[in-house]
Amino acid sequence: MEVILYALWMTFLERSSQFWALTLEHLFVLVVYPVLLACLVAIPLGILATRWRFVQVPSLTFANLMQTIPSLAILAILIALGFGIGNKPAIIALFLYSLLPILRNTYTGIKNIDPSLLEAAQGMGMTQRQILFMVQLPLAFAVIMAGIRTAAVICVGLATLAAFVGGGGLGVFIVTGLGMANNNLTLLGAIPAALIALILDYLLGKLEYWLTPRGLRV
Numbered sequence: 001m002e003v004i005l006y007a008l009w010m011t012f013l014e015r016s017s018q019f020w021a022l023t024l025e026h027l028f029v030l031v032v033y034p035v036l037l038a039c040l041v042a043i044p045l046g047i048l049a050t051r052w053r054f055v056q057v058p059s060l061t062f063a064n065l066m067q068t069i070p071s072l073a074i075l076a077i078l079i080a081l082g083f084g085i086g087n088k089p090a091i092i093a094l095f096l097y098s099l100l101p102i103l104r105n106t107y108t109g110i111k112n113i114d115p116s117l118l119e120a121a122q123g124m125g126m127t128q129r130q131i132l133f134m135v136q137l138p139l140a141f142a143v144i145m146a147g148i149r150t151a152a153v154i155c156v157g158l159a160t161l162a163a164f165v166g167g168g169g170l171g172v173f174i175v176t177g178l179g180m181a182n183n184n185l186t187l188l189g190a191i192p193a194a195l196i197a198l199i200l201d202y203l204l205g206k207l208e209y210w211l212t213p214r215g216l217r218v
Helices: 002-014 016-049 053-068 071-083 087-111 115-123 128-165 171-180 183-211
Strands: none
Touching: 002 016, 002 183, 016 053, 016 087, 016 128, 016 171, 016 183, 053 087, 071 087, 071 128, 087 128, 115 128, 128 171, 128 183, 171 183
């Protein structure tokens, strides 16, 4: 075990500058960016889906369909459609994979709110906008955040496949290590990716706790 750790440490020292560059690229370009884009699309779409069925059916069907297509197949399709190689097809693919958990949790969180609470809010003279921002979203916040956490963790893992299309990230070490039969190089990409997923889930959990209204915290 000590020999393996020593060899891994030496590999890290040899490639430390590349390691930090790829780690930052993996986290911010291939995880945070597509998840934020998915939030900007999926949360409003989830809200609209609770009100109009003609939005609900196609949006959830599309998001479900994206989850059923293998990630490498999506990357291949995007390249064939002219998006080229590099970060662009990887970001689009990760954005598509992030849609379902955020969209479904937004829809479910709002739809499962006790109708009597909405009736009480209407009885107090609140407008639809006030009900949305002061009742529905606060009550559904924990469920929505659970979807965002799921999307972020999914992206961390799937982002390692971006290296196959020149998308960068820690997958570069994994793909290169597998090609060279270099276990240390493979672990240099795999271990940090796993740690990023755990840390990101923990931090988003803390964010969820502190942003949830005090009376609704679990």
